[in-house]
Amino acid sequence: MNIKNLKKIKNYNFKKLNKKIYKKWILNKYFNSNYNKNKKSFYLLLPPPNITGDLHIGHILNFTIIDILARIKRMKGYNVCWIPGTDHASIATEIKVIKELKKNGININDLTKKEFNKILLNWSKKYNNIIIDQLKSIGCSCDWNRLQFTMDKNTYKSVINVFIYLYKKGMIYKKNRIVNWDIYAKTTISDEEIIYKNKVNYLYYIKYFTEDKKDFLVIATTRPETIFGDTAVCINPTDKRYKKIINSKKKLIVPIINRIIPIITDKSVDKNIGTGCLKITPAHSNEDFNIYKKHKINIINIFNNNGTLNNNCLNYSGLDRFIVRKKIYIKLKKLGFLVKKKKILSKIGFSERTNTIIEKKLSLQWFLKMKKFIKPALKEIKSKKIVFYPKKKYDNLFYKWIKNIKDWNISRQLNWGHKIPVYYYNNKFVVAKNLNSAIKIIKKKNNNINIYSIKKEKDVLDTWFSSWILPISVFNGINNPNNIDFNYYYPIDVLVTGNDILFFWVLRMIMFSTFLIKKKPFKRVYFTGIIRDKIKNKISKSLGNYKNLYYLLNKYGADGLRVGILWNNHEYDFIFNDKLCIRGRNFINKIWNSFKLVININNFNIINKNKIQYKLIIKWFNNILYYNIYKLNILLNNYKIYKSFILVYDLFKKKFCSIYLEFIKNKNNKINKFVKKKTFKFFYILLKILHPYAPFITEYIWNILKNKEDITISSWPIISSKKFNKKVIKKFNNTFSFIKYLNTIKFNKKKKNIIFIYKSTENKFRKNIYFSLVYKLSLIDKIKFKTKFSIKQKYLFFFYKKYKFYLLKKNIFVKNVNVKIYKKINFYKKFLLKIKKKFFIYINIYYCY
RNA sequence: GGGUGAUUAGCUCAGUUGGUUUAGAGCAUUUGCCUUACAAGCAAAAGGUCAUUAGUUCAAAUCUAAUAUCACCCA
Known part of the structure; x- marks a missing residue:
């Protein structure tokens, strides 16, 4: 471009130029990284954004920081490899697509599985492209040759191999357990995907009569509709109030359903909650389930997958749980079983994805044993070889989490995700890479099996099951652990991430990597805060409380943003x-x-x-x-x-x-x-x-x-x-601050201004201040040194730090002489008072003697 | 209930192991300027019991304790 033309251009035209510049970078392959034994590697991983939508400002912060690190390291001569990618985000994407279809009047029940999967695939392609384009528009210097998607063939293969490996180690099992059930998505979700909210609730006090109807217990519950699942009432054995009834060994009758249930005792019941009597519904509560296992009582499931009651609930079956709650309340009141209804504030768990109230439910699911991951991860954290920025104490948090860790429920009842590599036949199952190898294994065990009766597991894996292996799988390090790239780049040099996924992702990556390959997954973790909107809500895709990125880019440009x-x-x-x-x-x-x-x-x-x-x-x-x-x-x-x-x-x-x-x-x-x-x-x-x-x-x-x-x-x-030279810098700083001070004095501009200073301080003054700069940048024309002053008539004096200097009165507008001087006087007055106070105390003590 | 962090100008925030300067920016406000890089700018003004109270110290926004308020995480 002609330099003369440039002068006319008022602003930098980012709309036209940015794309060209980025193209040039790509053409010159500046961001591509390959194995080079003469160069130090620097491995960065883009925390893969979910393909649920386009990027928001929270991503931009995160990715800008990675880009800054990447560019600096590249300029410093490192072989920087920044791997970009996107996450299939199984539950989040599926919910989003279902909602989107609903808007267009399409019900997913009308679609076949193939059709639905096709829609999901198209969605993922569309948003993949948008996200990649947005990453490029903000200037991310990623190695696009290494672009990843968590449902890619390689990652898929890695996920399946990891599953099989862990299964063979005896760490994966299938079992009936209490899980968190999302009634909208009709799948289990993890504990971490539950958000607890404070809500006004009611505690219902209900009479349970004994079999002979001579006596009764009062049970307090927030969920009267679950009486259909009651199989016992439990009391703390030390509770003196109920000693008689416990010793009588009478049984109770559940109201409305008239089921006869035993009274049992267990120390885990808190005497102070409610009336001290706890009704036990083992199929819908963790605590109740534990009591059930100890005491050999019955277990009755009362909910359908969509949150309605099932056939175990008389004529209430098919009705929604909250409608039944109201109906049961009315019925109990009518029949005289209700003692009272009390308003309380309680925390209720909601699904992060669908915002529906979570139901605890007994369900047959796949689990991963977490115990074996604890030791190697703890060892790594204790050695403090992973450094966290900004430096804060995360150790306690990690220890707490690791100690309380439960087995991980890894199966999800969804379409979108990695299918669990399990094949069923004759009520048995095998774990295998694909159908062919499954058939081989099954035939070895049972030659007479009909191949067509073999069925694949319908469930998919939790999204985080592919995320926790990501630092390794991006280099294909799971399928091929000896490859050059993996050994050259691994581990990640800096992981940049929001502190909200510390548990979900960061800790799990540490656990996986230290367990599988006995190496830490990253050297450093850089945590960013979370960006919030005006009312301090977290900016997120699910809330939609952010401006479109293209809007911001068009208005302010990538650099401005x-x-x-x-x-x-x-x-x-x-x-x-x-x-x-x-x-x-x-x-x-x-x-x-x-x-x-x-x-x-x-x-x-x-x-x-x-x-x-x-x-x-x-x-x-x-x-x-x-x-x-x-x-x-x-x-x-x-x-x-x-x-x-x-x-x-x-x-x-x-x-x-x-x-x-x-x-x-x-x-x-x-x-x-x-x-x-x-x-x-x-x-x-x-x-x-x-x-x-x-x-x-x-x-x-x-x-x-x-x-x-x-x-x-x-x-x-x-x-x-x-x-x-720091001394030189200090002298300049002094000069500039002196000039700034002089400029606060209102001079008469028409006259020559001279500063007068005591001759005795001349040397110090010259040492600390560059005169020629003072002349140039202030209204002072000359600095003179004198031995005597007749202050009252001619001069006005000022203080600058330790220096006292004088100006001719006629050159200054006296009224405007620094207000700040008075402030300083006030400060010293206060200071004096403080000292006097101390003295006063001292004198008092003196007089006491 | 437990843990972590925060409270500084009207707003959003800096402030280094206590002292380097009169606690700093940006936005908003007020004043003066279309000056040959920039009005998306320049020059300046005003605006602070550094949440409160006590303590340590020659010296505290900074260290300690208590209190108040807020936020987040976990149960």
Whole structure:
């Protein structure tokens, strides 16, 4: 592009240019990474976004941080391999698609399984493409040759192999247990997918009469509709209130259904909850199920999969659980069994995905034994070889989780996901890679079997079953553990993720990797806070409380968006709004305009004279630039991304633009050769350190200035502490703050202004302040040193730090003399009071003696 | 109930192992400026019992304790 034309362009046109720039990066294969034994590897993994929809601002924060790390490491000469991918998100996607179909008037019950699967597949393709396009538009420097999808052939194969491996080790089993049942999705869900909410509820007190109807117990329950599943009433054996009735060994009659049930005793019953009598419905509560196992009582399931009551519930079968609750309440009241109804506040579990109340239900499911994962994972965490940023105490959290870990329910009653590799025949089953190998195994056991009677397991695996193997499976390290790439790159150098999936994903990856290959899955974990909306809700796909990414990109540009989102400390949760992006865009604009000025300087007339002020300002910026880059590298080594950005922003805008450029530009269009050369040098270095944060605009400017070289593959500046002098920086800082102070004094601009200072402090003053800069940047024309002052008539004195200086009265508007001085006086008055107070106490004590 | 973190300007937040400067930015507000990089800008002003109370110290936004409020995680 012609440089003269550039001057006319007011703003950087990101809409036109960003795509071109990204294409160029891809064409030059800058982001592709291959095995290279001479280079240090740097492995990054994109936490795969769910294909439930497009990306939101929470993803952008996460991915921008990864990109910054990737770009810096690449410039530092590492072989950076950033693997992108998407997650099939079995339950989340399936629910989303069902809802979407419903909107269009399609009921999934009308579709065959094949049709439904086809729709799911098309959905996944569509959103895969959108997500990839969005990742590219924000400038993510991923290796697209290694793109992953958790339902890809390779990952599928890995998942199946892991399942078979664990099954052979005896760690996977099928059993009837109490699980969390989502009545809308009609599947089990994990404990972690339940959200507990405080809700107003009622406690119903119900009379259970003894068989001879002479006596009764009062039972308190929040769920009267479950009386159909009652098979016992349980009391704490130490509860004195019920000693008589327990000893009488009478049995009870369940109201309405008139079932006869025993009274049993168990220490696990809390005497203080309700009346101390607990009705036992073993099929619908974990605690009740445990009691059932101990005491050999009956078990009765009363719910259908959709939350209605089943055939065990008289004429209530087929009705919804909450309708039955109301009906039972009325009936109990009518028959005189109800003692009272009490309002209480209780926590009720909702499904994260469908927002329906979770039902506990006895169900035949696949489980993974977790005990064997504990030891190796604990060992890794205790050794503290995995470093967490920001540095916080996660150890206790991990220990707590690991200690309380239960067997993992890995089966889900869904269509979308990895099918469990199990084949049934004659009420038995085998575990096998595919149907053919299943047949072989079965035939060995029973030659007479009819092949067509063999049926595959319908259930799929929990989404997280493919996620926890991901760091290994992306290199095909499960199917082929000896491959070069896997051994070269593994483990991940930094995992960047939100702290909300610490348990779901981070801990499970540690458990899997340390168990299977006895290696940690990552060296470091960088946690970001969670982005919230105006009312502090978590921004998420399921809430839909975010603006479309393309809207933000069109309005503020990728660079503006990246910079904007970095402007808040993301170590904690923070609230996002558009103002951040405006700030980001304005900063990008500043970069653009500084570029225009630098080009302008290129056309200035060269002069040989070099004034002392220019020498000084270059000395200053030289020092300040190298000092800040030195600090920047320290911050980056400690993974302080937010602070690093603030430093770069401050250095560029406050120091370079506001001070340096303002200083050297002039109306005469003249510049010294040395100044010109230095200015360009500074600008190049600044572009380099800006590049990871704002990759597009810096690349574009670099291309123009450096004649088509690319900044992406330039080298990162590394500065030794010898390149700057802290004392010099301090002297400059003093000078600037002195100038700032002087500028708060209202001078009479028409007269010559002279500062007078005591001769005795001259040396100190000269040591700490550059006079020539003071002359240039303030209204002071001269600094003079004197031995005597006639204060009252002529002069007014001021304090700057330890220095006392004088100005001629006639040169100042006396009324406007610093208000802040009075503030300081107030401060010292208070300070004095404090001391007096202390003295007073002291004197009092003295008098006591 | 247990755990973790937070409380600084009207709003959103920085503030390094206690002292480097009068506790800093950005937005919003007020004032002055279309100046040859930038009005998406420049120059400046106003705005703070650093949640409260006590303690340690020559010195506390920073360390300790208690209290209050809020957020998140777990049961």
